[in-house]
Amino acid sequence: MAVLLTGGTGKTSVRIARFLQDAKIPFLLASRRGEAAAPSGMPATKFDWLDDSTFEKPLQHKFPGGEGIYAVYLVAPEVADPAAPMNAFVDYAIKEHGVNRFVLIGVWQHFVDIGVEYCVLRPTWFMENFLEEAHRFTIKGEGKIYTACGDGKIPFVSATDIAAVAFRALTDEKPYNTDYRVLGPELLTYDEIAAKLSSCLGREVVHVKLTDEQRTQRFMSYGLPEHYANFLTSLEVSAASGVEDRMNDAVERVTGRPSQKFDVFAQQHKTAWQ
Ligand SMILES: NC(=O)c1ccc[n+]([C@@H]2O[C@H](COP(=O)([O-])OP(=O)(O)OC[C@H]3O[C@@H](n4cnc5c(N)ncnc54)[C@H](OP(=O)(O)O)[C@@H]3O)[C@@H](O)[C@H]2O)c1
Known part of the structure; x- marks a missing residue:
C-alpha cells in the first residue's frame, strides 16, 4: 500500500x-x-x-x-x-x-x-512562515517582522x-x-515571537505593526497581485481581531506527543536568520 x-x-x-x-x-x-x-x-x-x-x-x-x-x-x-x-x-x-x-x-x-x-x-499559522516567506529576510536583514496582526494571539504550529x-x-x-x-502549544503575539527571536539570536528583533493599507502595499512590493495582497492582509487583520485565539490538544491526541514549542523551533532553525 x-x-x-x-x-x-x-x-x-x-x-x-x-x-x-x-x-x-x-x-x-x-x-x-x-x-x-x-x-x-x-x-x-x-x-x-x-x-x-x-x-x-x-x-x-x-x-x-x-x-x-x-x-x-x-x-x-x-x-x-x-x-x-x-x-x-x-x-x-x-x-x-x-x-x-x-x-x-x-x-x-x-x-x-x-x-x-x-x-x-x-x-493555524505555520511556524515555517518565519523560514520560507518574506519574514525570513526581514528578520535576517533588518531585525524586523512586519504584520497587520497587531496584538492578536496565534497558536503557531x-x-x-x-x-x-x-x-x-x-x-x-x-x-x-x-x-x-x-494548533501549536502556546498562544503568541508577534511581539512575543519577536522577543523570543531576540533572545534566541542574541540581537534585537522587533514587530512593526502596520495598518491594513501599509500591509497590502508591502505585500504588493514583494510582487504579489493586488487581490492576493488584499487576501493575505485580511487574514492578518482577522488574526488581530482574535480569530486565531484558541487552543486544543489535537496534535497530542492523534500523535501521542505534544506539539513543538516556538522556542525549540527557533533554536533548531536559528541559522536561517543569521
Ligand atoms: N502557511 C500557513 O500559515 C498556512 C496556514 C493554514 C493553512 N495553510 C495551507 O496549507 C496548505 C499546505 O501548504 P504547504 O505549506 O504544505 O504547501 P506550500 O509549501 O505552500 O507548497 C504548495 C505546493 O503545491 C504545489 N502546487 C502549486 N500549484 C500547483 C498546481 N497547479 N498543481 C500541482 N501542484 C501545485 C507546489 O509545487 P509546484 O510549484 O512544483 O507545483 C508546492 O509543492 C496550503 O493549502 C496552505 O494554504 C497554510
Missing part, C-alpha cells in the same frame, strides 16, 4: 514523506515541477491540478514492491475555485484507481457527500506537527472521518 502526496515540494508533504520513509511505507511526491524540485532520493512525478491529462500518471506509478496507491494527501492549488479540479481528481482516483482515503488541509463537504474515508486538517497528524490519518488502519484544528 502506497501514499500519494500532492503539493509534493511543499512544507507539509515533504515532512509527511519523511514520516512515511521512517515507517517504510512507499510514497510518491506530485507537483508541477515533479522530480526537478523534490528532495533528492525521494520519488516524485509531475502533476498539475489544472491539467487533467496529468492525473493518470501518479496514480499508475510503479512502486518497486508492486504496491498500489490507497491514500492521497491533497494540497489545493491557489486558484479561485480549487474544489472543481480537486473534486474531479478525487472522483477519478476513486473510480478508476480504487483510492479510498484522502487527507487534506481545508474544509471539504465533498468527502462527506461521497462517503469515502477522509480526514480534514485545519491548521510547526509543519512537522501537521505532517505527523497527516501521517497518522493517512496510515492508521481506522479512518478518522473527521476534521481537526491543528
Whole structure:
C-alpha cells in the first residue's frame, strides 16, 4: 500500500514523506515541477491540478514492491475555485484507481457527500512562515517582522506537527472521518515571537505593526497581485481581531506527543536568520 502526496515540494508533504520513509511505507511526491524540485532520493512525478491529462500518471506509478496507491494527501492549488479540479481528481482516483482515503488541509463537504474515508486538517499559522516567506529576510536583514496582526494571539504550529497528524490519518488502519484544528502549544503575539527571536539570536528583533493599507502595499512590493495582497492582509487583520485565539490538544491526541514549542523551533532553525 502506497501514499500519494500532492503539493509534493511543499512544507507539509515533504515532512509527511519523511514520516512515511521512517515507517517504510512507499510514497510518491506530485507537483508541477515533479522530480526537478523534490528532495533528492525521494520519488516524485509531475502533476498539475489544472491539467487533467496529468492525473493518470501518479496514480499508475510503479512502486518497486508492486504496491498500489490507497491514500492521497491533497494540497489545493491557489486558484479561485480549487474544489472543481480537486473534486474531479478525487472522483477519478476513486473510480478508476480504487483510492479510498484522502487527507487534506481545508474544509471539504465533498468527502462527506461521497462517503469515502477522509480526514480534514485545519491548521493555524505555520511556524515555517518565519523560514520560507518574506519574514525570513526581514528578520535576517533588518531585525524586523512586519504584520497587520497587531496584538492578536496565534497558536503557531510547526509543519512537522501537521505532517505527523497527516501521517497518522493517512496510515492508521481506522479512518478518522473527521476534521481537526491543528494548533501549536502556546498562544503568541508577534511581539512575543519577536522577543523570543531576540533572545534566541542574541540581537534585537522587533514587530512593526502596520495598518491594513501599509500591509497590502508591502505585500504588493514583494510582487504579489493586488487581490492576493488584499487576501493575505485580511487574514492578518482577522488574526488581530482574535480569530486565531484558541487552543486544543489535537496534535497530542492523534500523535501521542505534544506539539513543538516556538522556542525549540527557533533554536533548531536559528541559522536561517543569521
Ligand atoms: N502557511 C500557513 O500559515 C498556512 C496556514 C493554514 C493553512 N495553510 C495551507 O496549507 C496548505 C499546505 O501548504 P504547504 O505549506 O504544505 O504547501 P506550500 O509549501 O505552500 O507548497 C504548495 C505546493 O503545491 C504545489 N502546487 C502549486 N500549484 C500547483 C498546481 N497547479 N498543481 C500541482 N501542484 C501545485 C507546489 O509545487 P509546484 O510549484 O512544483 O507545483 C508546492 O509543492 C496550503 O493549502 C496552505 O494554504 C497554510
